[in-house]
Amino acid sequence: MMTPSDGPLLVVDDLHTVFHTPRGEVRAVDGVSFQVAAGETLGLVGESGSGKSVLGRTVMGLIATGPATTVSGQVLLDGRDVHALKPGQRRQLWGPEIGMVFQDPMTSLNPVKRVGTHLTETLRRHLHCSRKEATERAVDLLNQVGIPEPVRRLTQYPHELSGGMRQRVVIATALACDPRLLIADEPTTALDVTVQKQILDLLASLVSERTMAMILISHDLGAVAGRTDRVQVMYAGRTVEAGPTRTVFDSPDHPYTDALLASIPQLSDQPHTVLRTIEGNPPDMTRPPRGCRFGPRCGRADDTCTDLMPALVAVPDGPARQVACHHPLLSIESLEPNAPLTEAGHGR
Amino acid sequence: MLAPEPVRRRDGRTSLALAGAAILVAGLGLAGWAFTTDVVVTFVRMVLLAAGILLAITGLGRLFRGLLGRKVDVVFWLGMAWLVLVLGAALCAPLLPLGNHDDSVAGLTEPIFARPDLGSSHPFGTNNYGLDVLSRAVYGARTSILVALLAVLIGTVVGGLVGMVSGFVRGTTDRVVGILSNALLAVPPLILLIALGSVLEPSVRSIAFALSLLTIPSMVRLARANTITVAEREFVLAARALGAGRVRLLRREVLPNVVLPVLSLAVVMISVLVVAEASLSFLGIGIEQPEPTWGNMIAEGQSGVMEKHPFIVVVPGVCLFLTVFSFNLLGEKAQKRWDPRSAKL
Ligand SMILES: Nc1ncnc2c1ncn2[C@@H]1O[C@H](COP(=O)(O)OP(=O)(O)O)[C@@H](O)[C@H]1O
Ligand code: SF4
Ligand SMILES: [Mg+2]
Numbered sequence A: 001m002m003t004p005s006d007g008p009l010l011v012v013d014d015l016h017t018v019f020h021t022p023r024g025e026v027r028a029v030d031g032v033s034f035q036v037a038a039g040e041t042l043g044l045v046g047e048s049g050s051g052k053s054v055l056g057r058t059v060m061g062l063i064a065t066g067p068a069t070t071v072s073g074q075v076l077l078d079g080r081d082v083h084a085l086k087p088g089q090r091r092q093l094w095g096p097e098i099g100m101v102f103q104d105p106m107t108s109l110n111p112v113k114r115v116g117t118h119l120t121e122t123l124r125r126h127l128h129c130s131r132k133e134a135t136e137r138a139v140d141l142l143n144q145v146g147i148p149e150p151v152r153r154l155t156q157y158p159h160e161l162s163g164g165m166r167q168r169v170v171i172a173t174a175l176a177c178d179p180r181l182l183i184a185d186e187p188t189t190a191l192d193v194t195v196q197k198q199i200l201d202l203l204a205s206l207v208s209e210r211t212m213a214m215i216l217i218s219h220d221l222g223a224v225a226g227r228t229d230r231v232q233v234m235y236a237g238r239t240v241e242a243g244p245t246r247t248v249f250d251s252p253d254h255p256y257t258d259a260l261l262a263s264i265p266q267l268s269d270q271p272h273t274v275l276r277t278i279e280g281n282p283p284d285m286t287r288p289p290r291g292c293r294f295g296p297r298c299g300r301a302d303d304t305c306t307d308l309m310p311a312l313v314a315v316p317d318g319p320a321r322q323v324a325c326h327h328p329l330l331s332i333e334s335l336e337p338n339a340p341l342t343e344a345g346h347g348r
Numbered sequence B: 001m002l003a004p005e006p007v008r009r010r011d012g013r014t015s016l017a018l019a020g021a022a023i024l025v026a027g028l029g030l031a032g033w034a035f036t037t038d039v040v041v042t043f044v045r046m047v048l049l050a051a052g053i054l055l056a057i058t059g060l061g062r063l064f065r066g067l068l069g070r071k072v073d074v075v076f077w078l079g080m081a082w083l084v085l086v087l088g089a090a091l092c093a094p095l096l097p098l099g100n101h102d103d104s105v106a107g108l109t110e111p112i113f114a115r116p117d118l119g120s121s122h123p124f125g126t127n128n129y130g131l132d133v134l135s136r137a138v139y140g141a142r143t144s145i146l147v148a149l150l151a152v153l154i155g156t157v158v159g160g161l162v163g164m165v166s167g168f169v170r171g172t173t174d175r176v177v178g179i180l181s182n183a184l185l186a187v188p189p190l191i192l193l194i195a196l197g198s199v200l201e202p203s204v205r206s207i208a209f210a211l212s213l214l215t216i217p218s219m220v221r222l223a224r225a226n227t228i229t230v231a232e233r234e235f236v237l238a239a240r241a242l243g244a245g246r247v248r249l250l251r252r253e254v255l256p257n258v259v260l261p262v263l264s265l266a267v268v269m270i271s272v273l274v275v276a277e278a279s280l281s282f283l284g285i286g287i288e289q290p291e292p293t294w295g296n297m298i299a300e301g302q303s304g305v306m307e308k309h310p311f312i313v314v315v316p317g318v319c320l321f322l323t324v325f326s327f328n329l330l331g332e333k334a335q336k337r338w339d340p341r342s343a344k345l
Helices: A052-060 A087-093 A115-127 A131-144 A150-154 A163-175 A193-210 A245-250 A255-262 A303-307 A340-346 B005-036 B042-068 B074-095 B133-169 B171-186 B189-199 B204-232 B234-240 B246-282 B294-299 B311-338
Strands: A010-021 A024-036 A041-045 A069-077 A098-101 A181-185 A213-218 A230-235 A238-244
Touching: A010 A052, A024 A052, A024 A069, A024 A230, A024 A238, A041 A052, A052 A069, A052 A098, A052 A181, A052 A213, A098 A163, A115 A131, A115 A150, A115 A163, A131 A150, A131 A163, A163 A193, A181 A193, A193 A213, A230 A245, A230 A255, A238 A245, A238 A255, B005 B042, B042 B074, B074 B133, B074 B311, B133 B171, B133 B204, B133 B246, B133 B294, B133 B311, B171 B204, B189 B204, B189 B246, B204 B234, B204 B246, B234 B246, B246 B294, B246 B311, B294 B311
Parallel strands: A041 A213, A041 A230, A098 A181, A181 A213
Antiparallel strands: A010 A024, A010 A069, A230 A238
8 A cells, every 4th residue: 555656645736626505606625736745744724714624625535526516636645546536445545544633622523432432443444453452552542642541541431531632532543544644624723722732742743753744724823833844825715825834934925924924913912912813804705806815805906916816826035935916025025114015914 | 597507407308208298198098088989979089089199299299308308200200110010010911910811701700890899809890701900901001012112113223224324325315215204294193004904914013013104204304303413513524534434434423323312202102102002902903802902991991881880991091191191201301311402412
């Protein structure tokens, strides 16, 4: 199964996921491309509703296609086209090749199944090992995700654990079969702030120990900063900016990225500083605006923006930087003090 | 000011228990007298009996509240006691020292329409054929409850499975199942039963099969609705993302979450089916004489028998009433506890 190949582990090429709803077409993912190499972490960020979850599920092949849902474009895992596989073959990927961690550990564990059963069922199904071996591995896994007294936990039900512990269990199940790619969809959004950092650090350390690739999905740029190699910013189903996390955060090129960064509370802020938020709402996905989808909320928008959808192109702002904007905030510009357009991009 | 409080409450509880015991004894006395006396007419006896029973239940409630210091659902526990008694008797009927329940030839040597006399060998009297009414009530329980349980079992397994699969796979299967179960619901149950009764031979098995048709559509609906809510929950997607196939998802993720609401409906269904079976036998299209069921025992009271010998109808009638009532209490409790809307697992 583990045929080593020279190319990246995951190649996503011009992926579209369209829901045909009674209210109209929802282009939840609208032409997204990216690559993830083994051992690399990619952050997918954007406001809620920007299509991150649908993208994650489409990459995994979990979206059931049919008359109501169409997927086009390619997802190549190790050279294999995930969507061209037969359903049975695709299922073989889930667990040993790709694992997924969901947002809410309250709901992603079966309330009537013991913690141990969640783990051993998966282990026995994929690794065909005995009950005893599976239990040993389960204890080992719980240890690895930092759960104290793992043997006792095996017989507990999810509701007996705290939110953070539950998410650790979810992570342990996702890692049970040693997947090569982990997709974590807002793994900390439902957790207390203090627990969030622990879980994110746990994920980061597990990924680096196993040289596993990870896609970390979050609406919170703070979660992605420092824990991902590259970041891809999504808006209304499209990529608006992509690049190495550090440089993107240091000098965002897209007005939306810039606004998102400005809305992160800073430790250096005075207490009770009013948080800056981006004005307006994400577009109604059944009727996206003409031209640039961020146009109605963008301070830099002009006629070109309303007429023409900007393409994602490489910018000379740094190595591997890409942006989809007619008037990006290139470093040259952002060096100008009080540039009026930058100000507008930050929102008020 | 605060210190003497517990003592006072303690006293309050003792007197509550004493009063309860007194009311209980009075109630039982009244009921017992009404049950055995000849002094007043039947109607008045019935009223006094009911009053005595109510009084006894009230007394029992106070007694327990006084003794345990908290409210006890006396009616519920009496119902459960009745169910244990009836199910136990029905289960052990062949082992019990009961009279003749269905051998009308042997009954020829016995008095007919013997009056109930708790001290005699026919405590609840005999019927038209000299058969022992107590024994018939116990064997009747056996048949009535067996039929109802069998029917509920078939209905729950078939209806539950069909509903689960249909709610899980949706699509065409779901639409077909929906049409079929709605069609079955659209036929008035009694007409369906009479139609089936005229086709099927009146054995326990075929009556149970016919009655199960009454339960299937509502079981399908309940199982389907619960499956749809469970299937949307994230843990099902999470299990799918770990490579679980459809059968496994149904068996390991959906089923354990659907089984409790389905079971609680099943308990309610038992009481409905006990009544349905009684109606069929009463109409003469269910289990046939001389094999007793509560329904055909009640039917023996037709054409003037009941007026002269009320116990012929009262014994099976009370059994039927108490059993249905008790199963309803149990079903209600189960639904309150296990209904998905109130369940917070
Ligand atoms: N099954 C579906 N049918 C129709 N629309 C959907 C479906 N799933 C998601 N969407 C829509 O797709 C868009 C993206 O959703 P999602 O990926 O969940 O956003 P995010 O995870 O970024 O918050 C939303 O507008 C949502 O309403
Ligand atoms: S400047 Fe124009 S193209 Fe760039 S984000 Fe704003 S509206 Fe879109
Ligand atoms: Mg999401």
